[in-house]
Amino acid sequence: MHAPDRLLATYRVRCDAIDAEARAQAIALEQSVELPLAAVRDARVREQVVGRVQAIRRCAEHEHEHEHEVDIALAVETVGNEAGQLMNMLFGNSSLHEEVTLVDVELPVSLAAAFGGPRFGIDGLRALTGVRDRALSCTALKPQGLPPDALADLARAFAESGIDVIKDDHGLADQPFAPFADRVRACQRAIDDANARQGRNALYAPSVTGDLDAMRRQIALARELGVRVVLVAPMIAGVSNVAHLARESGVALLAHPALAGAARIAPPLLIGKLFRLLGADATIFPNAGGRFGYSQAQCLAIAAAARAPWHAMRSTLPVPAGGMSVERVREILGRFGKDTMLLIGGSLLEAHDALRARCRAFVEAVAEGSITERAQHAS
């Protein structure tokens, strides 16, 4: 393991082998002092603050160029235990280099502890929903543009069909057609009714948006109305705001990857590891074979990053999504296992009048898939 006063960032760089050493040194400077080494006169800064190239590995050929993986040790003191500054030190200026991708990071225990990771995690979400020994099911209220009562009708149908977590579409914010307060009141009440009648603990996860003040106001109101988990998109909301909400909001955080694909940061690192570090209790990602192009290997790596032991942090619940269908539940659970929440949205709503039947099929498939998966693990 590396020194306790350093974090280790790994970059993938497209360049010829002959240039790799120089490119690695340039990244080490860019992501620390942002100066040529000759311009750094202070001995302490040269010794303790300037980034250090720790390793350079040649990777596969990529068309006419080569790729190299470069490990750079960055000084923990430059991060100041702050989420935005962590992103800045990991990739602020190097993000401007098209040939550089940030692929991994390892933190000393002090930094992991300073952020803290998920406050609820997989166990906390299981406690909130009462779902102990199977995968969880999740769906989304949409399309945006519907008024609160129409969204609440959908929420009721989903809850009565047995779905565990009913989240807002990530497009729902605080728009005039469904203002946050009206929407959350109506949807939470519909789900409360269904829960009361059925003795269940389905959760409603409204989407919180805007600056920190707005998100804080929304969460305070939502908590009063009984909400226990909210949806937030860290790359839009700002990572520092999200870390703040994890520390102080008292609700579980379901992270959405909006705008995260645009970042040339490897998805397992950003959506898995870094969102977990910020405090995401569950993390949604576009699963292979849906509307998005992530590979199966990338998706498994996201789930692994979310759940693997990492310092003292709780695990984050992986949420494969993005064009999934009831027919694929067994396959998806077979791949990801039961510490997973399956999110199916549009494919349920396409059923129109058969919505409830399709939802029940989803719920049953999740239950059966979890049993199959347990049997396989037991055998």
Added chain:
Amino acid sequence: MHAPDRLLATYRVRCDAIDAEARAQAIALEQSVELPLAAVRDARVREQVVGRVQAIRRCAEHEHEHEHEVDIALAVETVGNEAGQLMNMLFGNSSLHEEVTLVDVELPVSLAAAFGGPRFGIDGLRALTGVRDRALSCTALKPQGLPPDALADLARAFAESGIDVIKDDHGLADQPFAPFADRVRACQRAIDDANARQGRNALYAPSVTGDLDAMRRQIALARELGVRVVLVAPMIAGVSNVAHLARESGVALLAHPALAGAARIAPPLLIGKLFRLLGADATIFPNAGGRFGYSQAQCLAIAAAARAPWHAMRSTLPVPAGGMSVERVREILGRFGKDTMLLIGGSLLEAHDALRARCRAFVEAVAEGSITERAQHAS
């Protein structure tokens, strides 16, 4: 011009010609209702909320594939006048598609007015610095790791040499080696001293970081100490927080592109137009021929987007940077004109004991370049 209830987003899509129509329709759905059209039953939503493909243009061939530019009209009501939600509706999920780039956006006047753009703009920054008829000069306090008094010594040298804006390195946050309060107090005092002796108005622009609470605290303290402009990185700080600061902070905002390069959003749109919309009074970008790979055409397009007439918004001051040198000042000013602030950092600091001489050369080159540029424009 398009309908007042729609904003027009332009995407560049890599796909075969035969697939272009389907890909455009898919983006229109992804960036609005996030559902197959068949699943949208509500007539109002189909009519007023679903995105509409307005145009598809075939662009240059790109290796084996074609590129198409696609204009999609998105409903203004989905944005709810909120900066994060604007990013979400423009590129939230489509950012997860590697073959899609967001290249432009046009807003109805209502949305432009709701955001408001720069509160100071080029004229406001000229008023603050007292620099009327030439380009402005700017440099950075670095390397991070130095204590406040060392940074203040640098600030004094820069101010006494006649540089107009002295900003923190974007790596400076609130770290133990130079806590925000100590650093800002020391640096602002050094610059105040120089200003008082020389009858100038050099500005110090400290870097504000963290969540909205932290940035607000930092700005309040900085204002008490006499600061009039701050440095902020919108893609790290969160666009909603930045819009909030533009509305309420009372200081001018100098935008930094950290993490912005990672976004598959065309730089002229993101760093020029969108940062301006958020309220950036000046915007730093990596100029061609320095440490970064942006082309000259891209850089001129960034400057044009920052300054061109756009609704009733003030202009944003373009700040070419990223490895510039005193020797290039004349060329850069010739290209960008006098409504420009030149930022040179490392190249000044490499001068070591000749720092002040190099700074004065920078200041003189900016003054002379502005004169040359005026003469050329007059001839």
